Amino acid sequence: MTDQADFVIIGSGSAGSALAYRLSESGEHSVLVLEFGGTDAGPFIQMPAALSYPMNMPLYDWGYTSEPEPHLGGRQLACPRGKVIGGSSSINGMVYVRGNPGDYAHWEDSGAAGWGYQDVLPYFQRMETSHGGQAGWRGTDGPLHVTRGPRENPLYHAFVKAGQQAGYLGTDDYNGQQQEGFGPMEQTVYKGRRWSAANAYLRPALKRPNVSLKRCFARRIVIENGKAVGVEIESGGKVSTVRAHREVIVSASSINSPKLLMLSGIGPGQHLQEHNIPVVADRPGVGQNLQDHLELYYQQECLQPITLYSKLNLFSKGLIGLQWLLSKGGHGATNHFESAAFIRSQAGVSYPDIQYHFIPVAIRYDGKSPVSAHGFQAHTGPMRSDSRGAVTLKSNDPKAAPSILFNYMSTDKDWADFRRCIRLTEEIFAQDAMKPFAGKRIAPAPDLRSDDELNGYIKEAVESAYHPCGTCRMGAVDDPLSVVDPECRVIGVDALRVIDSSIFPRITNGNLNGPSIMTGEKGSDHVLGKTLPRSTLNVWSHPDWQHSQR
Numbered sequence: 001m002t003d004q005a006d007f008v009i010i011g012s013g014s015a016g017s018a019l020a021y022r023l024s025e026s027g028e029h030s031v032l033v034l035e036f037g038g039t040d041a042g043p044f045i046q047m048p049a050a051l052s053y054p055m056n057m058p059l060y061d062w063g064y065t066s067e068p069e070p071h072l073g074g075r076q077l078a079c080p081r082g083k084v085i086g087g088s089s090s091i092n093g094m095v096y097v098r099g100n101p102g103d104y105a106h107w108e109d110s111g112a113a114g115w116g117y118q119d120v121l122p123y124f125q126r127m128e129t130s131h132g133g134q135a136g137w138r139g140t141d142g143p144l145h146v147t148r149g150p151r152e153n154p155l156y157h158a159f160v161k162a163g164q165q166a167g168y169l170g171t172d173d174y175n176g177q178q179q180e181g182f183g184p185m186e187q188t189v190y191k192g193r194r195w196s197a198a199n200a201y202l203r204p205a206l207k208r209p210n211v212s213l214k215r216c217f218a219r220r221i222v223i224e225n226g227k228a229v230g231v232e233i234e235s236g237g238k239v240s241t242v243r244a245h246r247e248v249i250v251s252a253s254s255i256n257s258p259k260l261l262m263l264s265g266i267g268p269g270q271h272l273q274e275h276n277i278p279v280v281a282d283r284p285g286v287g288q289n290l291q292d293h294l295e296l297y298y299q300q301e302c303l304q305p306i307t308l309y310s311k312l313n314l315f316s317k318g319l320i321g322l323q324w325l326l327s328k329g330g331h332g333a334t335n336h337f338e339s340a341a342f343i344r345s346q347a348g349v350s351y352p353d354i355q356y357h358f359i360p361v362a363i364r365y366d367g368k369s370p371v372s373a374h375g376f377q378a379h380t381g382p383m384r385s386d387s388r389g390a391v392t393l394k395s396n397d398p399k400a401a402p403s404i405l406f407n408y409m410s411t412d413k414d415w416a417d418f419r420r421c422i423r424l425t426e427e428i429f430a431q432d433a434m435k436p437f438a439g440k441r442i443a444p445a446p447d448l449r450s451d452d453e454l455n456g457y458i459k460e461a462v463e464s465a466y467h468p469c470g471t472c473r474m475g476a477v478d479d480p481l482s483v484v485d486p487e488c489r490v491i492g493v494d495a496l497r498v499i500d501s502s503i504f505p506r507i508t509n510g511n512l513n514g515p516s517i518m519t520g521e522k523g524s525d526h527v528l529g530k531t532l533p534r535s536t537l538n539v540w541s542h543p544d545w546q547h548s549q550r
Contacts (some may be wrong), residue, residue: 002214005032007527008231008244008253010218010260012037013060013087014513015424015500016251017197018127018520021143021205023527031211032242033202034218034231037084040198043468045090047324048189049332054091055080061091064255064404065465071409075462079404081253085213086198088253089513092337092466094194095357096146096186097510098124098175098518100342101539102351110505111475113486114531115522117539123166123521124175124514133186137537143151143200145190146175149338153306154337154437155360155376160184161433163341167550168428169542174342175514178540180352185340188513192328197517214242219398221248221264223280226497234398247495249529250472251520254502256470258287258391259402261483266493275396281492285481289473290389291507292406293355293465295381296418296458298425299362301439301477302374308336308361309374336360342401342509345382345420346540347549350540353383354421355510362442364463380425382417383509385409391471408462419451420457467509467512487526499523 009016012035024031040046044053045060046104054060062081068074082088101117108116122139128139131147138146151157163182164170171181188195205211216235221228227338228248230241250257261267269288272279302309311320311331324332332380336359342352362375389406409415422444429438440446444457475482477491484490488497501516508515525531542548 002212004243004244004245005030007031007249008242009033009088009249009253010231011035011253012085012198012202013082013251013253014089014197014516015520015523017086017201018517019249019251019499019524020211021201022027022524024205024208024211029210033213034216034233035085035213036217037082038083040090040196043321044448046193047332048094048194048254048335049320051093051335060084064401067403067405069406069408072459077256079464080395080466081255085202086196089196090198090258092513093337094187095337095511096188096514098514099508099510100179100351102285103508107505111479111482112505115486118534119523120417120518121535121537123518126519127517127534134173136306137176143513144188145195146186147189148184148186149334151184151338153360156358158433158437159339159358162428162431165431165433166428168343174340179342180542185337185357187337189334189337192324192333195413218260221260223493227494250498251500253500254468254471255391257405257500257502261286261472262393263398265471269394275393276448277396283483283492284446285473285483285499287471288481289470290319290391290406290468291470293381293383293467293507294408294462295379295465296461297377297443298380298422299375299377299442300429301436301442302376303439304437305374307374344545344549347547350545352509354380355383356380375442378425382421385414386411387414415455415458415471419454422454467507469501469504469507472498474503475507476506488523497527
């Protein structure tokens, strides 16, 4: 089983694990999953509160960084991708967002026929067991447990109340009928543990006799007479080929999937020839259309000593870790992103284009505290930038990292959108509900007010939210920039599919783990030649979105 199977899946991440689970479910097909990364055992990955560690550890992360970004003063931003069982679902922030119905309407309008919200909603429902979500809209018996944090800190409720005082809606379930508004945030945490794609899908699949996992490095896809027949791999210093009787499925991430296609001769013909790679299929869209979310940490001092700042010392961290090890409870059992909001930036925007993660501490994603004080913060940023980048090859050596250029902040609209995020956040934090808690602004500094001053801060401070996608875009077969068709089949090569976040035509609003798993779920049905019936639920939109911002 370790050198051949009906289906060979490259990557055990969010989509790959879901594919392994569904393609093997009937027992009719053998499945071989190829994964370069190692075990996800241990508290760094399994303890939710430890989320800042694995994404900064070479053991678990590919360690990619962007090229110097021309519109950010040459800054090189980190681009973590999971190099471990479960892929990026094992190193992410565990925030669960489906995306908005409007995102999927755009996918369908872009040529991804059959990927509208009524088409994808049944797959979101199939994959979930929702704890506390809106009845009828959420799944009740799927592999992926979706929960809510305890929201014990009063700041979580103050943030939601402040949003409503500022005139925004509340929502009890942004993954239900109404995304827009302020309310509780959802997380892929279950019984105090990170509920990654590995825990939800891969481990149960590997208990079946028709599924196996092979630790190896995928070098390229083997294509004979226009058909994918296997994968050239390296394991223990030896290069060999694993064979696929039916299909090869690439689920290696929005960075490594286009890299693998190009190394295999599928991509922009001239670019491949420059690297002495024989062209199998000239697909100019491979590696293009790279998108991401950028965000700022809007930080304010807290007047009351109630934040997580008091838990950042080594002694407290030790106690938290011990409590988690013994009971899977306490501060270690949540990602601490427990309140959220999705709002529209201005009138005329039809669905939310700004997201908030709220957390009762002023801290960076890498775990560093910027101030020696109690504070709180909202992560905020625009959801639908028009900036587009690319993943390209630096060489034809499979071991070489690709070139990643996001081309962040390349339009005037990007800058205006970020300034609007800052000013709207300031207004929310100035509401009465926050007054007992809100001290002076930490970041941006209080004296930064003008457009130019805020632009300078944005240029220095924006960070990736780690949501790269779009580099093997799904679309119509006659669109020269499409890489896969709406069945996820690579255009121009038989028996080859790409199924992961790289096929997104446009980035969804919110975090991408949920849509990536959904893509694996729906993609598995395309492979098997079946589909779930479309949903008949009616989606919600703000009744006065054309004239009102809130």
